[in-house]
Amino acid sequence: MFRVLVADAIKPEGLGPLLDAPNIELLQKTVSEAGDELKSIDALLVRSETKVTDELLNAMPNIKIVARAGVGIDNIDVHSATKHGVVVVNAPDGNTISTAEHTFAMMASLARNIPQAHSSLKQKEWKRTQFIGTELYGKNLGIIGMGRIGGEIAKRAKAFGMDVYVYDPFFSAERAKQLNVKAVPLEELMKSADFITVHTPLTPETKGLINETNIKKCKKGVYLLNCARGGIIDEDALYQAILEKHVAGAALDVFTEEPPFGNKLLELDEIIITPHLGASTKEAQLNVATQVAQEVLQYLNGNPVSNSINLPAISKEVFNKIQPYYLLVKQMGNLSSQLTKRAVLELSVTYAGIPDDFDKNLLTKALVSGFFKRMVDSPVNEVNALLVAKERGVTIGEKVSENTYGYANAISLTVKAENRIFEIRGAYIDQYGPRILSLNGFNIDFQPEGNLLYIQHTDKPGVIGRVGKVLGDHDVNIATMQVGRKEAGGEAIMILTFDKPLTEGIITTLESSEDISFLHHIIL
Numbered sequence: 001m002f003r004v005l006v007a008d009a010i011k012p013e014g015l016g017p018l019l020d021a022p023n024i025e026l027l028q029k030t031v032s033e034a035g036d037e038l039k040s041i042d043a044l045l046v047r048s049e050t051k052v053t054d055e056l057l058n059a060m061p062n063i064k065i066v067a068r069a070g071v072g073i074d075n076i077d078v079h080s081a082t083k084h085g086v087v088v089v090n091a092p093d094g095n096t097i098s099t100a101e102h103t104f105a106m107m108a109s110l111a112r113n114i115p116q117a118h119s120s121l122k123q124k125e126w127k128r129t130q131f132i133g134t135e136l137y138g139k140n141l142g143i144i145g146m147g148r149i150g151g152e153i154a155k156r157a158k159a160f161g162m163d164v165y166v167y168d169p170f171f172s173a174e175r176a177k178q179l180n181v182k183a184v185p186l187e188e189l190m191k192s193a194d195f196i197t198v199h200t201p202l203t204p205e206t207k208g209l210i211n212e213t214n215i216k217k218c219k220k221g222v223y224l225l226n227c228a229r230g231g232i233i234d235e236d237a238l239y240q241a242i243l244e245k246h247v248a249g250a251a252l253d254v255f256t257e258e259p260p261f262g263n264k265l266l267e268l269d270e271i272i273i274t275p276h277l278g279a280s281t282k283e284a285q286l287n288v289a290t291q292v293a294q295e296v297l298q299y300l301n302g303n304p305v306s307n308s309i310n311l312p313a314i315s316k317e318v319f320n321k322i323q324p325y326y327l328l329v330k331q332m333g334n335l336s337s338q339l340t341k342r343a344v345l346e347l348s349v350t351y352a353g354i355p356d357d358f359d360k361n362l363l364t365k366a367l368v369s370g371f372f373k374r375m376v377d378s379p380v381n382e383v384n385a386l387l388v389a390k391e392r393g394v395t396i397g398e399k400v401s402e403n404t405y406g407y408a409n410a411i412s413l414t415v416k417a418e419n420r421i422f423e424i425r426g427a428y429i430d431q432y433g434p435r436i437l438s439l440n441g442f443n444i445d446f447q448p449e450g451n452l453l454y455i456q457h458t459d460k461p462g463v464i465g466r467v468g469k470v471l472g473d474h475d476v477n478i479a480t481m482q483v484g485r486k487e488a489g490g491e492a493i494m495i496l497t498f499d500k501p502l503t504e505g506i507i508t509t510l511e512s513s514e515d516i517s518f519l520h521h522i523i524l
């Protein structure tokens with residue numbers, strides 16, 4: 001049973017996939033109300049209110065996934081989540097239309113003083129000359145950030161007869177041509193626009209993107225809009241520019257601090273405001289809730305997610321195809337870390353015969369997570385595997401080769417440790433599953449699963465018999481046994497599998513056995 005905490009106001013109708021799942025227990029309360037229950041939570045669903053900090057993640061030792069029912073993830077410490085091996089997902093397109101429409105409603109309201117006129121009339125005033133507005137038709141609209149929301153705003157602006165200027169470093173000239181908008185540098189946009197609206201995420205680069213210096217370059221009487229994140233337009237600079245009448249007015253849905261009760265911008269008549277309502281429609285809330293509920297259920301049930309911030313996207317179809325290799329590499333990593341048992345400097349993996357559309361980097365992450373699984377206290381998975389390796393100074397290499405060693409595919413791993421190199425090769429074989437086919441140059445063939453005993457010994461008569469006798473004397477049944485050698489009479493290896501783990505006593509007796517140079521009990 002998985003416990004899922006819904007910490008913000010997420011539309012219950014959208015949570016159907018979780019409510020209907022037999023293995024999910026849903027809790028609807030804030031993080032502070034949850035208190036001690038946080039320890040047992042597997043998944044956390046939030047909007048923008050809950051701050052998912054390092055401290056909160058530390059208080060949730062079982063957490064596997066954080067889902068943001070919306071777009072902006074600036075309330076989530078993604079770095080910390082990654083460090084903790086917690087996958088972060090969002091609902092990137094569920095509220096696009098609602099936010100674009102809200103921005104447009106704000107722009108029309110700003111141009112025609114609708115909120116101010118509404119309040120005035122409610123006070124029983126009839127001031128038709130005080131609320132002279134301006135048309136949107138024929139005006140220049142500057143859109144900063146031409147992603148999903150910016151793109152929808154551009155379409156609506158064209159329908160209103162506006163000329164659209166776009167600044168977005170990732171927006172191509174080709175796309176600008178298709179959409180009949182002008183892609184320009186930020187400075188040109190600031191100089192040309194009558195209305196400027198921002199639609200970027202809040203990042204160190206976009207914080208204060210519109211500031212005292214570039215507001216001065218705008219046309220006198222410009223209107224500014226922020227329905228993205230508080231702080232993209234510097235609030236002090238905006239306040240000053242309105243006092244100086246350089247900016248005619250601004251529409252804000254978001255603020256550096258929410259709720260913005262102490263914010264001096266609220267005192268200005270030229271400012272129109274809404275309480276972070278961009279995504280607040282029935283449609284958007286149903287969309288985002290359904291999207292994240294499905295993602296959380298998928299992930300908890302061991303399936304891939306589509307909208308992860310810290311994991312590559314992979315479709316279920318590809319995941320099903322990749323899964324056998326995935327199990328193989330995880331076990332190769334796990335097996336080799338148990339066999340090397342010393343400070344590791346480098347893990348280098350080579351793929352041969354793996355279909356081109358399989359994400360080899362995801363396989364490498366799975367391999368590395370298998371390798372570190374037993375060395376690190378906290379959970380290691382594909383989300384944080386490379387970070388864990390980096391923190392331990394282990395270099396990761398990945399190559400593709402043609403050599404499949406006569407099989408349909410081959411995955412080889414070289415572990416460079418202090419004073420030692422360890423090599424392992426495996427393959428996924430149809431009908432047989434994942435197999436290990438070579439260990440340090442010894443040809444072998446076994447399934448990497450369960451309780452294994454690795455024995456390195458001299459290739460001479462009697463060794464196998466002596467091992468069998470010790471195990472028999474201790475009433476241990478051998479499930480499978482494989483031997484491999486490079487040359488007759490030289491060094492050889494044995495891999496035995498058992499239905500249950502071996503006791504310390506058996507291991508010690510075998511270790512002291514004649515002609516056995518190295519022995520290791522492995523649990524996969």
Ligand SMILES: NC(=O)C1=CN([C@@H]2O[C@H](COP(=O)(O)OP(=O)(O)OC[C@H]3O[C@@H](n4cnc5c(N)ncnc54)[C@H](O)[C@@H]3O)[C@@H](O)[C@H]2O)C=CC1
Nearest residue numbers: 071072145146147148149168170199200201227228278279
């Ligand atoms: N008010 C509200 O309720 C809502 C607010 N939002 C906010 O709107 C933002 C945008 O949402 P989407 O369009 O869905 O995201 P998106 O990811 O589709 O688009 C963001 C765009 O910003 C551009 N960008 C990034 N850094 C930039 C920079 N330094 N200068 C110029 N452009 C830059 C990117 O290239 C991208 O095209 C979200 O990050 C979120 O913070 C989103 C939904 C609702």
Ligand SMILES: O=C(O)C(=O)COP(=O)(O)O
Nearest residue numbers: 047048049070071072279
């Ligand atoms: O999706 C976003 O980025 C939003 O800002 C919407 O926030 P909310 O879910 O309404 O708290």
